Amino acid sequence: MSADLVIRGGRILTARAEQPFVSAVAVQGDRIVAVGDSVGGHLGSDTRVVDLAGALATPGFIDAHVHPASSGLDKLRCHFDGCTDASSAVRRVFEYATSNPDLTWIIGAGWSQSWFPNGCPSKDLIDAVVSDRPVLIMNTDGHGAWANSAALTRAGVGANTADPTDGRIERLPDGSPQGTLHEGAVRLVESLAPPDTVQELTAGLARGQAELLRYGITGWQDAIVSGSIQEAYLRLADNGKLVGRVVGAMWWDPDRGLEQVDELVERREQSAPGFAPTSVKLMLDGVAENFTAAMLEPYLGDDSTATSNSGIDFIDPPDLGEIVTRLDSEGFQCHFHAIGDRAVRSGLDAVQAARERNGPSTNRHHIAHIQVVHPDDIARFATLDVVANAQPLWACQDEYQTDLTIPFIGKERASWQYPFGSLLRAGSRLAMGSDWGVSTANVMEEIDVAVTRTGESGEPLNPGEALDPIEALTAFTAGSAYVNHAEDGSGSIAVGMLADLAVLDRDPLRDGSFRDATVVSTIVGGKVVYEA
Numbered sequence: 319m320s321a322d323l324v325i326r327g328g329r330i331l332t333a334r335a336e337q338p339f340v341s342a343v344a345v346q347g348d349r350i351v352a353v354g355d356s357v358g359g360h361l362g363s364d365t366r367v368v369d370l371a372g373a374l375a376t377p378g379f380i381d382a383h384v385h386p387a388s389s390g391l392d393k394l395r396c397h398f399d400g401c402t403d404a405s406s407a408v409r410r411v412f413e414y415a416t417s418n419p420d421l422t423w424i425i426g427a428g429w430s431q432s433w434f435p436n437g438c439p440s441k442d443l444i445d446a447v448v449s450d451r452p453v454l455i456m457n458t459d460g461h462g463a464w465a466n467s468a469a470l471t472r473a474g475v476g477a478n479t480a481d482p483t484d485g486r487i488e489r490l491p492d493g494s495p496q497g498t499l500h501e502g503a504v505r506l507v508e509s510l511a512p513p514d515t516v517q518e519l520t521a522g523l524a525r526g527q528a529e530l531l532r533y534g535i536t537g538w539q540d541a542i543v544s545g546s547i548q549e550a551y552l553r554l555a556d557n558g559k560l561v562g563r564v565v566g567a568m569w570w571d572p573d574r575g576l577e578q579v580d581e582l583v584e585r586r587e588q589s590a591p592g593f594a595p596t597s598v599k600l601m602l603d604g605v606a607e608n609f610t611a612a613m614l615e616p617y618l619g620d621d622s623t624a625t626s627n628s629g630i631d632f633i634d635p636p637d638l639g640e641i642v643t644r645l646d647s648e649g650f651q652c653h654f655h656a657i658g659d660r661a662v663r664s665g666l667d668a669v670q671a672a673r674e675r676n677g678p679s680t681n682r683h684h685i686a687h688i689q690v691v692h693p694d695d696i697a698r699f700a701t702l703d704v705v706a707n708a709q710p711l712w713a714c715q716d717e718y719q720t721d722l723t724i725p726f727i728g729k730e731r732a733s734w735q736y737p738f739g740s741l742l743r744a745g746s747r748l749a750m751g752s753d754w755g756v757s758t759a760n761v762m763e764e765i766d767v768a769v770t771r772t773g774e775s776g777e778p779l780n781p782g783e784a785l786d787p788i789e790a791l792t793a794f795t796a797g798s799a800y801v802n803h804a805e806d807g808s809g810s811i812a813v814g815m816l817a818d819l820a821v822l823d824r825d826p827l828r829d830g831s832f833r834d835a836t837v838v839s840t841i842v843g844g845k846v847v848y849e850a
């Protein structure tokens with residue numbers, strides 16, 4: 319029988335060690351039916367032939383940590399794509415408010431601190447263009463927001479409002495709010511805004527899915543699935559519009575205890591073809607740039623001596639061992655957020671506690687971000703069978719490193735950052751993801767940093783931790799498929815596998831650079847779902 323689709327004329331990475339490349343694949347229905355020279359026998363008059371013209375095709379990428387619903391929704395609201403400075407950002411707020419006269423709140427995300435003095439935009443800038451309605455817009459990393467006077471007044475935030483324990487209100491010399499809210503202070507205003515509806519999140523998810531498909535991503539793990547995001551997945555699947563193959567990580571509420579496990583067990587049953595909420599997201603700490611990442615030793619102060627702050631455990635380590643042991647026994651995968659070396663260790667200790675009580679499991683627990691990993695903990699990933707879930711875009715010497723991180727953790731701990739090479743050499747499994755919308759969803763940019771350890775400029779960050787390109791591509795395909803328990807169908811190329819593929823515009827393994835490479839088409843289950 320002839321194939322529906324044949325891809326040839328270049329190389330196809332298999333992400334399988336025994337035969338890293340094949341010259342062609344033939345697809346029939348949703349499966350790969352032949353690879354290499356035997357593809358010729360599957361050509362028929364109806365076969366669509368894609369000529370790679372020397373370019374590379376890969377298994378569809380699988381993003382092991384991404385937030386498509388909220389990030390897609392951000393793109394449908396007031397967003398700042400294409401803006402480069404304060405005046406273009408203000409113009410965007412004005413245009414969005416004017417074209418949405420019925421919205422009672424103007425909500426948005428994506429401004430950059432670098433556009434404003436001291437990284438803090440003033441409420442006056444928005445007041446000049448929108449004064450009749452509250453405006454609240456998150457910055458690009460989600461750790462701060464820009465509000466207008468109407469929003470601050472609505473929330474009762476004034477000169478006499480105390481800072482919350484986990485945040486700070488930026489103030490004018492007279493103590494009145496300046497317009498920028500940091501961390502937990504955002505919630506003072508946000509809690510009054512209308513919550514995202516399932517309808518909005520469903521539209522956001524569809525937009526987010528389109529963004530992922532554009533980058534060749536055919537499957538992912540959604541790193542925070544709330545009840546309403548779960549509803550959105552089920553709706554999208556019901557409408558026949560869920561294209562990607564998704565595992566959902568349901569949010570563990572750190573303010574509640576083990577009593578929430580029963581709810582998670584119930585919610586796990588609410589699945590759909592293409593969506594399985596079988597993972598649980600446990601947030602263990604914050605981020606290094608604002609000193610909330612949990613560190614084994616204290617942060618350094620301006621004079622390079624130790625402060626009294628070593629960050630925050632979002633879940634107490636003794637409780638964490640109990641929680642992970644219980645989740646593991648219920649068959650859940652634990653998906654940890656861990657940035658600091660104490661948080662990484664807490665995650666490993668908790669899995670160790672679960673292993674000691676429950677024995678080995680096939681739940682495939684994974685620790686995402688793994689920014690600072692103490693050398694003593696590197697080998698424990700393999701020993702405990704914990705997958706290292708890397709967000710490689712951050713592993714470069716950008717201003718977050720030079721200005722906001724390295725001075726406050728010192729040289730030694732800076733050298734322990736993003737130890738992807740060491741983890742692989744120690745036998746750990748490696749998966750990869752973007753953390754979009756904190757970062758771009760562009761896999762090529764991420765692979766580029768994984769390989770070069772440099773951003774657009776600057777010295778490499780810990781170049782000994784660089785991966786070779788095939789290791790990086792394999793982590794982003796087969797590695798993440800393992801995390802999603804999907805490796806029998808996707809993440810690599812062989813006869814019988816699902817036909818999930820990304821076709822690039824070039825062969826970056828030959829020309830040596832991923833930075834400018836783009837995806838020209840994305841195929842899921844044999845269907846072309848994106849074409850440049």
Ligand SMILES: [Zn+2]
Pocket residue numbers: 383384385541753
């Ligand atoms: Zn995330």
